[in-house]
Amino acid sequence: MAQITAALVKELREISGAGMMDCKKALGENNGDLDAAVDWLRTKGLAAAAKKSGRVAAEGLVAVKATGTKAVAVEINSETDFVARNEQFQEFVSSVASVSMETGNDMDALAAATYPGASKTVAETLTDTIAKIGENMTLRRAATVEVDTGLVATYIHSSVADGMGKIAVLVGLKSEASEDVLAPLGKQLAMHIAAANPASLNEADLDPELVEREKQVQIEKARESGKPEEIIEKMIIGRMRKYFEEVVLLNQIFVIDGETPVNKVIAAAAKEAGTAIELTQFVRLEMGEGLEKKEDDFAAEVAAAAGV
Known part of the structure; x- marks a missing residue:
C-alpha cells in the first residue's frame, strides 16, 4: 500500500x-x-x-426537544428558506436536536456525536445532507435549560413542522406545582419572550457596559433640556427605570394582558397554586439572528457567468 x-x-x-x-x-x-x-x-x-461550504447560510430552522425538567434548542442554518421546508432537512434538524439532549451546549461534542440510527457522526451526516440537498448548512448553536423540580416549557414561533420554526423559546420554572399549573404559565411566558425579546432575566444579569452606555445616553439627552444637575439626576432615575422595564424580563409588562409586570404574573400564579414558582432561566433563539444575509445580485451573477 x-x-x-x-x-x-x-x-x-x-x-x-x-x-x-x-x-x-x-x-x-x-x-x-x-x-x-x-x-x-x-x-x-x-x-x-x-x-x-463557503456559501452564506443564514436561513434554516430552530428546533426544540423537551423531557419535563430539561429542554434544548438548536439552530441549524441553510442558504435558503426553501430548504427549511424540505422534509429531509427537517428530519436532520429534529434528529440533531435529540442528540443535543445528551451533548448540551457543546457544539464540538454535538458534531462528534453519533447520528441516530447511523454509524456516522452528526458532522459526517451533515456533510452527506449538504451533498444530497445541494446547499451549504451549518450547525450554529445549541442551548439548554434544566430545573431540579418543576417544568421547562417550550414554544416555537412561526412553526413549519412539529417542534421547529423561526424562533425557539425555553422557560425554566422551578416549583412543586403540578404540570397542569406550570405548562400553561410557561407557554404564556415563552410567547411573551418570543414577542418582547428581553435582554436578561433580571437587572443583575444585564451587561454592565450596556447599562452604562444607556445611562450616558440618557444623561446627555437630559442635559440638553438645560435643567439643573439635581433635576437631571432625578430624571435619569426615572428614565433608567423605564429602560429596565423595556429590557428586563421580570420587569416587562406582560404582552398577554398589556398591563401586569411579568414578576407579578408569576407571583399571582404561585399564590393561586399555593406554592412558590421561580422563573430560573430562559433561552430565546431566533433563526439567523446576528448573521449577515447574502443579498443576491442577479445582474452581477449573469455578468460573471458571461465572463464580463
Whole structure:
C-alpha cells in the first residue's frame, strides 16, 4: 500500500476542498492515487459539500426537544428558506436536536456525536445532507435549560413542522406545582419572550457596559433640556427605570394582558397554586439572528457567468 503522507493529504484538501479525515480516507481507499481519490470524494458527495461550504447560510430552522425538567434548542442554518421546508432537512434538524439532549451546549461534542440510527457522526451526516440537498448548512448553536423540580416549557414561533420554526423559546420554572399549573404559565411566558425579546432575566444579569452606555445616553439627552444637575439626576432615575422595564424580563409588562409586570404574573400564579414558582432561566433563539444575509445580485451573477 502506498504511503499516505501529510503533504499528499494537504494537496488533496486543496484540490477538493474536502475535510482532512475524508481526504485521508479517500487516499487510503485508492492506494494514494490523487486523481482516483478526487473522483472517490466526488462520488461520495464530499467534494461537492466542501465546495458549498463557503456559501452564506443564514436561513434554516430552530428546533426544540423537551423531557419535563430539561429542554434544548438548536439552530441549524441553510442558504435558503426553501430548504427549511424540505422534509429531509427537517428530519436532520429534529434528529440533531435529540442528540443535543445528551451533548448540551457543546457544539464540538454535538458534531462528534453519533447520528441516530447511523454509524456516522452528526458532522459526517451533515456533510452527506449538504451533498444530497445541494446547499451549504451549518450547525450554529445549541442551548439548554434544566430545573431540579418543576417544568421547562417550550414554544416555537412561526412553526413549519412539529417542534421547529423561526424562533425557539425555553422557560425554566422551578416549583412543586403540578404540570397542569406550570405548562400553561410557561407557554404564556415563552410567547411573551418570543414577542418582547428581553435582554436578561433580571437587572443583575444585564451587561454592565450596556447599562452604562444607556445611562450616558440618557444623561446627555437630559442635559440638553438645560435643567439643573439635581433635576437631571432625578430624571435619569426615572428614565433608567423605564429602560429596565423595556429590557428586563421580570420587569416587562406582560404582552398577554398589556398591563401586569411579568414578576407579578408569576407571583399571582404561585399564590393561586399555593406554592412558590421561580422563573430560573430562559433561552430565546431566533433563526439567523446576528448573521449577515447574502443579498443576491442577479445582474452581477449573469455578468460573471458571461465572463464580463
